[in-house]
Amino acid sequence: MDRFETFMTGYRELHHAARGAALEDLAPECRCPECPTYNDCTEGAGERLYCLVGRSFGCVTENLGCICQDCPVYRELGLEHRDFCVKGPEAARRYERSLP
Numbered sequence: 001m002d003r004f005e006t007f008m009t010g011y012r013e014l015h016h017a018a019r020g021a022a023l024e025d026l027a028p029e030c031r032c033p034e035c036p037t038y039n040d041c042t043e044g045a046g047e048r049l050y051c052l053v054g055r056s057f058g059c060v061t062e063n064l065g066c067i068c069q070d071c072p073v074y075r076e077l078g079l080e081h082r083d084f085c086v087k088g089p090e091a092a093r094r095y096e097r098s099l100p
């Protein structure tokens, strides 16, 4: 397993509250608030960690660039995709990539 698969295996074994705590621990490292694509709507909604929790809930209408590759979470988890706020999270993207 690579780093992301190891993280997700541990994450899925956590109870609901512990999953929330794990995301809260990572949220301050998320660089999305510094990204040109991040906007007043996403800020107001407190959206973060799209790579794990999924795409923006209707706030991102235009992709103005992605800085995920400069993010500590990106490196720590060994992520392979980007533009998560518009294209969906790493796990779903990997699954889609594996389809024939």
Ligand code: SF4
Residues within 6 Å of the ligand: 029, 030, 031, 032, 048, 049, 050, 051, 052, 067, 068, 069, 071, 072, 073, 074, 079, 084
């Ligand atoms: S990789 Fe991107 S979406 Fe994930 S925490 Fe970092 S900046 Fe946020």
Ligand code: SF4
Residues within 6 Å of the ligand: 031, 032, 033, 035, 036, 037, 038, 050, 051, 065, 066, 067, 068, 082, 083, 084, 085, 086
């Ligand atoms: S996922 Fe990428 S494009 Fe979207 S706000 Fe975060 S850094 Fe920017």
